[in-house]
Amino acid sequence: MSSAPVRFDRGHTDDLMSFLAASPSPFHVVANTAARLEEAGFRKVEETDAxxxxxxxxxxVRGGAIIAWYVPEGAAPHTPFRIIGAHTDSPNLRVKPQPDFGREGWRQVAVEVYGGPLLNSWxxxxxxxxxxxxxxxxxHRLVNVDRPLLRVPQLAIHLDRGVNDGMKLxxxxxxxxxxxxGEVNEGDFVAFVAEESGLDAEDVAGWDLMTHAVEAPAYLGRDRELLAGPRMDNLLSVHACTAALVAVAGAGAAGRDDLTYIPVFAAFDHEENGSEADTGAQGPLLGIVMERSVYARGGGYEDKARAxxxxxxxxxDVGHAVHPNYGERHDPTHxxxxxxxxxxxxNVNQRYATDxxxxxxxxxxxxxxxxxxxxFVSxxxxxxGTTIGPITAARHGITTVDIGVACLSMHSAREMCGSEDPHHLANALVAFLDA
Structure with missing residues (x-):
């Protein structure tokens, strides 16, 4: 059974804004993605089950990573995969194991810089x-204190007269x-977060907490032709990939038998610090899923190699749009x-995998x-920069192409792209998967 092609429009970008606002951490990204997959008829499998x-x-789901796939009716063990990949993490400030400290009568939260953020944007x-x-x-319990709680205060210009000539953070x-x-008391911050989650502090054994800007995504420009928001690197791609996979698997319970590939969506964590994690693209997760899918359909090593x-x-992943104030930083012909x-x-030096x-x-x-x-060429x-593309190509021996959406202010707490590009990307991904 086949399905008609899906066309995304400006409503896709509206939905992206809601997704960005609801996904302040990789764990929220995964939960929100899983909910959309469940609504489309996908079912969760556990790694420990047959x-x-x-x-x-x-x-x-494994931590901050999620992989989804759709097996067509009658798929042979050696049926190849068509994969769309992205990542769930973004640069930010992450809470340390002992968060409570302070100076000069101020109560502060100890954070560690994650990834490569534009520090001044925070x-x-x-x-x-x-x-x-x-x-x-x-x-685990997800937590989201989505209101003004913390602030990294900048030094007044009166106390740093040369700040506009160069700032060193x-x-x-x-x-x-x-x-x-007031007074700093050990355990106060985690106790506060636990209370916000309806828990007692004694219930909490560990945490993976991070800051996020609470300002909502918004359209910009006279004709609303621009979109500004947090974590578009790389939730813009996660959102588009989810929408594309759901669209291609739209026949749902009736079962599609016209697909010649098995469509896969892989969203990894820890891309922003090198992907070397069990939930990162350097880890074994994608390979495990593909191998077990082949074996579950009765295949063996030869079938996996063929697939x-x-x-x-x-x-x-997002890329760089030409900057109107720094045009000389871009390639003169791209x-x-x-x-x-x-x-x-x-990139011919394989920072991107495209050939x-x-x-x-x-x-x-x-x-x-x-x-x-x-x-785009640098x-x-x-x-x-680089992406999960070369990692995927090298680790699995799969033909890989690096793509994305052009944006400004990459790695800022608030990035910007064209408001039409998110649905352009989603439509291209549908066409790639629906083969």
Whole structure:
């Protein structure tokens, strides 16, 4: 049974804004993604259970990572995969194991800088706290204090007359937020967070907590042609990938038998600090899922090798739009612009995994979807960032293409992109998966 192609429009961007606001930590990203998959008929599987080879949508959660896939009716063990990949984490400030301290009568929270944020973007900004608490019985509780709670105060210009000629922020000394006045008591902060979650402090055995800006996503510009919001790197891609997978698996319980690939969505954690984690792209999770899927459908090693040899991955992450005030920092012949469609990211030194074959695959998907697309290449004099793309290609031997959406203020507490590009990306992903 087949289904008609899905076309996303501006409503997709409206929904992205809600997703961004509701997902202040990787654990919330995973929970919200899982809820959308469940609503579409996907069922959760546990790593510790035996898997079956039945058709339909399935997903697996490990910490801040989630992998979902759809097995078409009649899929052979050697059926290749079409994978769309993203990551759930964003640069921010994360709470240390002993959070309570203070100076000069101020109560502060000890934080560690996570990833590579634009530190100045976290100054003088109202911050909330979110993440998960680990309880003594081993269970977890999500927490989201989504109101102004903390602030990293900047030094007044009267006390730093040269600040506008160059600001140097020390991560340890200058990035510790305040959250009140008075005497510092050990355990106060975690007790507060526990109470916000309806728990006693004694119930809490561990925590993974982080700051987030509480300002809501918003449209900008005369014609609302721009979108500003937190964590678009890389929740914009997570949201688009989820929507695309659900759209392709839209036949639901009736079962699709027209797909020639098994569509997969992999959202990893810890990309912003190198992906070396059990929930990161450097870890074994994606390989385990693909291998167990092959074996659950009665296959063996030869079937797995055939499936991987025919598989393709689109690694979707944001890229740099040309900056109007710093045009010289960009490649002179490649200037991606907002609302110009998704970008194809190329780096011959394999900071991105795209090659000529990948370009052809991506171009075909965009043509099929009827969306524009652009190319991104770094200025030769600038270091080039990287993604989960080269990791996926090297670890699994899968043809991989790096794509994304062009944005400004990457790694800021608040980023910006074109308001049309999120649904352009989602439509391209649908066309790629629906093969």
């Amino acid at each position: 898997w079956d080879g039945t058709a339909g949508g399935k997903y697996l 100054l003088d900004r109202d911050l909330g706290i979110a993440g998960r608490l680990t309880l003594r019985d081993g269970s 020390e991560r340890q000394r200058h990035m510790q937020p305040v959250w009140g006045l 991987l040899a025919g598989s393709v991955c689109l690694s979707s 200037h991606p612009r907002p609302n110009g469609g998704p970008i194809l990211k190329v 000529g074959n990948g370009r052809a695959i991506f171009a075909a998907a965009c043509e099929k979807a009827g969306v524009p697309w652009q190319s 200025n030769n004099d600038m270091p080039c």
